[in-house]
Each structure stands twice: as C-alpha cells, then as structure tokens.
Amino acid sequence: MSSKKSPSTGGRRIVFTRDATGLVREISISDAVVIVFSFIVGGGIMFLSVQSLAPTYFPGANLPLGYLLALFLWLPIALIYSILARAMPRNGGDYVYVSRILGPGYGFLASWGVWTMLMFTIGALTFQAVSFGSLFVMYYGLLTYNLGLLGWSIQLTDPLWGVIFGIVVVLFLGGILMASTKGSLWIMRFLFVIPLLGGIATIWILFTHSPLDMIWAWNNIFGWGQNPFGAYGDLFRLAIQNYWWLHAFRDSTTGFTNTIGIMLIAMFAFGGVYSITIVGGEVRDTKRTFYISMVLGLFFIAAFYIGLLYPIQANYGTFIHLYDFLTYSKDPLGLLMWSLPHLNAEWSWVPAGLGSLLPQDTLQYWIQYGAWLYAGKVPFPIPASIPLFAAPLAGLSWLGLFIIGSGALWLVNSVMPMLLSTSRYMFAWSFDRIIPTKISAINERTTTPMYAIGISIVLACIGVILSYWSAFQAIMNTVFLSVPAFILTIFAATRFKARRPDLAEQTYSPKIGKIPVLSICGVIAIFTIIPLIIAGIATFNLGSLLLIIVVYSIGALIYLAMRRKNRKAGVDLEAIFKSIPPE
Numbered sequence: 001m002s003s004k005k006s007p008s009t010g011g012r013r014i015v016f017t018r019d020a021t022g023l024v025r026e027i028s029i030s031d032a033v034v035i036v037f038s039f040i041v042g043g044g045i046m047f048l049s050v051q052s053l054a055p056t057y058f059p060g061a062n063l064p065l066g067y068l069l070a071l072f073l074w075l076p077i078a079l080i081y082s083i084l085a086r087a088m089p090r091n092g093g094d095y096v097y098v099s100r101i102l103g104p105g106y107g108f109l110a111s112w113g114v115w116t117m118l119m120f121t122i123g124a125l126t127f128q129a130v131s132f133g134s135l136f137v138m139y140y141g142l143l144t145y146n147l148g149l150l151g152w153s154i155q156l157t158d159p160l161w162g163v164i165f166g167i168v169v170v171l172f173l174g175g176i177l178m179a180s181t182k183g184s185l186w187i188m189r190f191l192f193v194i195p196l197l198g199g200i201a202t203i204w205i206l207f208t209h210s211p212l213d214m215i216w217a218w219n220n221i222f223g224w225g226q227n228p229f230g231a232y233g234d235l236f237r238l239a240i241q242n243y244w245w246l247h248a249f250r251d252s253t254t255g256f257t258n259t260i261g262i263m264l265i266a267m268f269a270f271g272g273v274y275s276i277t278i279v280g281g282e283v284r285d286t287k288r289t290f291y292i293s294m295v296l297g298l299f300f301i302a303a304f305y306i307g308l309l310y311p312i313q314a315n316y317g318t319f320i321h322l323y324d325f326l327t328y329s330k331d332p333l334g335l336l337m338w339s340l341p342h343l344n345a346e347w348s349w350v351p352a353g354l355g356s357l358l359p360q361d362t363l364q365y366w367i368q369y370g371a372w373l374y375a376g377k378v379p380f381p382i383p384a385s386i387p388l389f390a391a392p393l394a395g396l397s398w399l400g401l402f403i404i405g406s407g408a409l410w411l412v413n414s415v416m417p418m419l420l421s422t423s424r425y426m427f428a429w430s431f432d433r434i435i436p437t438k439i440s441a442i443n444e445r446t447t448t449p450m451y452a453i454g455i456s457i458v459l460a461c462i463g464v465i466l467s468y469w470s471a472f473q474a475i476m477n478t479v480f481l482s483v484p485a486f487i488l489t490i491f492a493a494t495r496f497k498a499r500r501p502d503l504a505e506q507t508y509s510p511k512i513g514k515i516p517v518l519s520i521c522g523v524i525a526i527f528t529i530i531p532l533i534i535a536g537i538a539t540f541n542l543g544s545l546l547l548i549i550v551v552y553s554i555g556a557l558i559y560l561a562m563r564r565k566n567r568k569a570g571v572d573l574e575a576i577f578k579s580i581p582p583e
Contacts, residue, residue, distance in 0.1 A: 023091065023427075024181070024447055027283045031185050032276045032293035034192045037301065039417040041199075042410045043125045044269025045305050046132075047385040050312070052265045054324035054384075058258035063309040066259045070266030071302040073528045076521040077486060078273050078298050080493045082290035083518055085277040087507035089286040090581050092428025093277035093421075094489045099432070101492040101500050104577045105559055108434050110485035112555035115425045117481040118418045119456075123463025125411045126166030130156055131383045132408035133165065135391070138382075139404060142221070143396050157382065159468050166464035173415045174457035177423070178450050181282070184416055191413035198406020199304060201399060202390045206311035209393045214316050217392035232319075239322045269305065271482065272414075273298055278421040281581075308386055316389055323384055419456050426452040432576050434562050480548055486529065494522035503580070 027035070049067075052058045084097045092111065099107025134156035141149030155161065177184045209217070219230030229236070239245075273294050276283065283289050313320070382388060387407035394400035427449045430440035443450045497504045497516050510517045566573060 023282050023442065023449075025282050025284045026182060027185070027276075027279060027289075029285055029289050029292055031188070032283060032289045033297055034185075034188050035279070035417045035420070036273060036276050036293045036297050037196075038188055038192050038413045039272035039275040039421070040270060040301055041195075041304065042414045043121075043128060044265060044271075045308060046387070046407050046410050047128055047383060048265050048268070049305075049309060050320050050384045050386060050389070051324060052262055053317075053321050054327070058261040058265070059321060059324075061258035061262035063262060063313045064306045066262035067266040067269065067305045067309060068302065069259075070263045070270055071298065073263070073267065073525075074270045074273060074298060075295070076525040076528070077490065078294045079521045080490060080518060080525065081274045081277050082294045083508065083510065083521075084489070084493060084496075085280045085290040086286055087503070087509060088580050089280040089283060089290075090428070091279060091281035091424040091431075092581075093274060093280060093425075094485050095425060095428050096280075096581065098485075098488045098492045099577055100503065100580065101496055102488065104432070104434070104563075104573070105556075106488050106492075107577075108429065108559045109552060109555050110488040111425050111429075112558075113481045113483075113552065114485045115422055116551050116555075118422050119459045119463045120466070120481070121463070122170065122415055122418050122422075122460040123166060123465070124467045125414055126169045127159075127162040127464050127467035128383070129169070129408050129411040130162040130165040132385065132387060132404055132411070133161075135382055135385075135388060136401060136404045136408065139221075139391065139396065139401050143398075143401065163464055163468050166467070167461050169412055169415060170419075170457055170460045170464060173412075174419050174453060174460070177416055177419055178448055178453045178457075179446055181446075181448055184420070188413065188416050191409055191416075195406040195409040195413060198402050199308070199410070202386065202403050202406070203304075203307040203311070205390055205393045205399075205403065206308065206315070209315070211315045211319075213393060214319065214389075217395065220395060221392045235319075235322060235326065239326055242326075244322055244325045270298065270301065272417075273301075275417055275421055278424050281424075312386060312389060320384060320389060327384060415460075419453065419460065422456040422460070423449055423452040426455060428581070431581055433566050433571055434559060481551060484552075486525075490522050490525045490529070493518040494526075507580075 049063055053061065053063075081094070085093065088096050088100065090096045094114070095107045095111035097107070098110050134153045137149050137156060138153035141147065141153060173187070176187055215229065215232050218232040222231035224230040276290060276293050280286070280290075385407060387404045391400040391403045394403060426435065427440045429435045430437055430452070439451045439455065440449060441451055442448065496518050497509065504516075512520060563573070
C-alpha cells in the first residue's frame with residue numbers, strides 16, 4: 001500500500017470515504033433466493049420469449065431448446081460470480097472484483113454498462129406491465145359483465161398509460177426501498193410468492209390442454225361470430241390473406257439459426273443471476289448464500305422457464321407465430337391495426353385494400369380495434385405474452401385472472417431488486433471516490449443510501465419514458481450494454497491468482513488439483529460466450545451501436561474527470577484499489 005502523503009491535506013493519506021460502510025448484513029439465504037428469482041424471472045420469459053418469434057426477430061426458433069442451451073452458457077459464469085462474491089463479499093459485485101484484479105478503470109466501465117442496462121430494463125418492464133393490466137381489466141370486465149371496464153381495457157392499450165403506470169410503480173416501490181431495507185425485503189417476499197403460485201398454475205394449465213382446446217378457449221373469450229372457427233379462425237384468415245404462409249414457410253427453414261439467435265433473449269432472461277453479488281456487503285452467510293441462490297437457483301429457474309415454454313410452443317406455436325406476424329410485421333402499427341374500417345380513408349399513406357376487415361361481430365374486434373370508435377384513436381393490439389395465450393385455457397374464471405395478474409407481478413417485482421442493485425453500484429463507486437462521496441451517505445434513521453436510491457429512481461423513470469418508443473428494442477440494446485462486464489469479470493477470474501496473489505491467498509480461491517476453479521470456469525465461459533456475442537452483433541442496427549458507444553463514452557469521461565479530481569485532492573488511489581473495501 002502506498003505510503004505517500006499529500007501536503008494539501010496536512011500529510012494525511014486519504015483512502016476510502018469512511019472506515020465502515022454503515023450498511024447492515026440483513027439479507028438471509030431465503031431473501032437472496034427471492035432477490036435472484038425476482039430479478040431474473042420477468043420480461044425475458046413472460047413476453048420477450050413469445051414476441052421474439054415475430055418475423056423481424058427469431059421466427060421458427062425452438063424456444064425451450066434455446067433457453068436450455070443458455071442455461072449451460074450461464075453455469076460457468078454463475079460459478080465465477082459466486083466464487084468471487086465469496087472471496088470479496090462487498091457491495092458493488094463485479095465492480096469490486098474487476099477493479100481490484102484488473103484496475104479501477106476497467107471495473108468502473110464494466111459496472112457502468114450493467115448499471116445503465118438496469119435503468120433501461122426497469123423502464124421497459126414496468127412499461128410493458130400495463131399490457132397485462134389491459135388484459136386483466138378486460139377479463140375482469142367480462143367476468144363481472146362490466147362494459148365500462150371493457151372500455152378501460154381498450155384505453156390501456158395506449159402506450160401513454162405504460163409510461164404513467166411505470167413511473168407510479170417506480171416511485172412507489174423506490175420510496176419503500178428508501179424508507180427501509182428490512183421492510184423492502186418483506187415486500188419482495190410477498191411479490192415473489194404470489195406470482196410463483198400463478199406461474200405454477202400456468203404450467204399446469206398449459207400441460208393439461210391441447211391445440212384443439214385453444215380454439216375453443218380463444219373463441220369463448222373473444223367471440224365466435226359468424227365464422228365456424230370464430231375469432232381464432234378470423235386471425236388465420238386475415239394472416240393467410242396477407243401472405244403469412246410465405247413467412248411461415250421461410251421461417252421453417254431458419255429454425256436452427258434462429259434458435260441460436262433466441263439465446264440472446266435467453267441470456268437476458270437468465271442475466272440477473274449475478275444480482276445478489278451486487279449487494280454482497282449486506283449478505284449474512286457469505287459461504288453458502290451465493291452458491292444456493294445463483295448456481296442451484298439457475299437450475300430451478302431453467303426448469304420454470306422450460307415448463308412454460310415447452311407446452312406453449314408445442315401446442316400453440318403456429319398460432320403464436322401468426323399472432324406475432326399480425327401484430328408486429330408492419331411498422332409502426334401492424335396488420336391487425338391496418339385492417340380497421342375507415343383507416344384507408346383517414347390515413348392516405350395506408351395502401352388501399354391492404355388486408356381484409358375483421359368482422360365486427362366478435363369481442364376480438366372490439367377489444368383489439370374498438371378504440372378507433374370508442375376513443376377516437378388508433379389502438380395498439382394486446383402484445384403477445386404467455387398469459388395472453390394461457391389464460392383463455394382457464395376460461396372466464398378467477399384462475400384466468402390469477403394467471404394474468406401473476407404475469408404482471410413477475411414484471412413489477414423486479415423493480416425493487418433492480419433499484420437495490422443500481423443504488424449499491426452507485427454506493428460502491430462513491431465509497432471508492434469514483435463519483436461524489438455524498439452519494440454513499442447513509443441515512444441514520446433508515447440505514448439506507450438515500451441519495452443513491454433517489455438518483456436511481458429518477459433515472460429509472462427516464463428509462464420508462466424512453467420505452468414509449470420501443471420496449472423490445474430497449475431490452476435488446478441493454479443485453480449488449482452488460483456484455484463488457486461479463487467479459488471483464490471472466491477475464492479477471494482467470495487472472496486472479498496471477499495478478500493479485502495477495503488477495504487470492506487471503507480470500508476464498510478453490511482449486512481442482514493445482515488449477516484454480518476460477519481459471520477453469522473462465523476458459524470455458526470465454527469459449528462459449530464469445531461466439532454468441534459475435535452472432536448477436538449481427539442483430540444490431542445503427543441506433544443500437546451508437547447508443548452503446550455513447551453510454552461507454554460518458555462512463556469513460558466520468559471516470560477520467562473524477563480520477564483527475566481525486567489526484568489533485570491527494571486521494572491515495574493506489575491504496576483504495578489494492579485492498580477490498582471495509583464492511
């Protein structure tokens with residue numbers, strides 16, 4: 001450790017912000033499991049999985065196989081994070097590991113990408129949750145014969161309500177997190193158990209019904225009309241008349257390629273497995289918690305995912321592909337909206353005669369398109385999601401409502417763990433003086449870093465607003481914002497013993513023979529994740545690439561500016577990053 005002293009500070013060496021973090025180790029093993037599950041299970045399974053079969057993304061992909069392959073890609077990475085978390089159980093997770101092994105600049109930029117990714121993700125998930133709300137209100141209106149609620153379900157298809165709902169959820173749950181960590185853990189437990197029960201009910205419904213059941217179930221909800229096959233048949237007729245069958249044939253020949261592509265979505269769906277490491281400084285049992293919640297937890301989450309995806313694609317894959325085609329194939333509205341009456345007359349840019357009108361004698365018409373007449377605006381169809389396809393199988397019942405509500409809660413319950421993570425990243429940066437030290441201040445009454453949480457809340461609300469334009473693309477972009485963190489953490493793991501033998505000897509570093517387990521997992525992870533990254537870059541558009549460049553450029557400028565400021569103030573940067581932060 002450096003012994004230099006700064007004359008500007010009276011010869012006193014400045015290291016960390018203070019001698020102790022002020023945070024309390026109150027996260028138990030069960031709390032860690034709740035945090036990891038809530039963080040992970042959400043948009044990556046409830047809506048992105050089925051929406052990714054749209055023609056513009058990965059049509060024809062084998063969803064359960066893609067998610068199963070992603071599990072094995074994540075296992076060595078989860079082992080790396082769990083070993084490093086046990087060796088250095090501090091807030092900041094990969095920021096602490098990479099900065100202590102490779103250097104502070106690498107550590108900050110890696111975690112900066114993840115932090116930004118989480119802000120976008122919070123926004124996209126809470127924004128998307130309102131679509132489940134629209135479906136829930138529609139079901140409840142049908143169940144209670146309340147036509148007013150049916151009108152509200154149409155209103156809620158407007159993306160503006162997604163922004164309003166998302167901001168309200170972030171402010172409410174963020175406020176609880178500011179008030180008490182212990183109280184927040186109780187809220188997280190409740191928001192975990194309810195959707196878990198709903199998820200189990202969804203798996204049971206999907207496994208106990210056939211494709212023929214889906215026809216009856218869909219029409220019993222959305223109407224039979226004059227078509228012998230009801231509203232379900234109307235969707236097929238409209239799709240076939242708009243050449244969906246050509247897309248279906250083409251997509252059937254790209255199944256393997258798109259199955260590899262779907263692993264990008266699956267990587268996002270499993271990506272939060274490292275979340276508990278970011279709050280490592282507040283975990284009680286650091287010997288067992290990380291392995292149980294991350295490594296074993298990954299297998300249980302994969303079983304949950306495949307339990308949902310296998311029956312839904314095996315029985316309803318063609319219908320989901322068709323629904324995605326109608327909903328997402330025409331930018332910006334989709335063929336479903338383009339088939340509205342009066343649209344050709346009102347909007348000159350719509351080609352005359354495109355598509356054929358859906359009959360007006362089914363609820364499907366009024367729910368999906370009635371906003372044109374009811375609200376005087378172009379409606380947005382109910383987005384594809386697992387609850388949309390599973391709930392009709394339960395009929396108009398409280399079980400159907402429970403399935404839809406649990407789907408919404410899987411999106412909402414990720415907000416608190418993600419805000420917890422983003423605030424602890426900021427806390428760790430501030431404690432190391434990479435950002436202003438005020439941000440790591442702990443409120444004496446609540447024992448929470450209120451400034452860090454407050455900033456996270458504001459930026460998450462901005463993420464909600466940005467999702468107004470494209471929640472799906474926002475999440476696709478965020479997958480790659482977090483990739484540098486994974487690569488740098490993997491590389492740091494392989495170099496832990498060589499670069500920091502002092503830390504490796506003092507901390508936990510298991511071996512197989514004479515070879516560190518971190519090195520073995522690191523080599524495996526590098527050879528499995530890099531081809532996937534190369535394949536994923538092909539899905540980039542110019543906007544995505546520019547976003548990533550801008551985000552990391554801003555992070556680099558912040559780091560360079562604060563490093564210069566700290567050196568002028570006499571901060572001993574060498575001492576900070578030669579040791580693990582205090583507890």
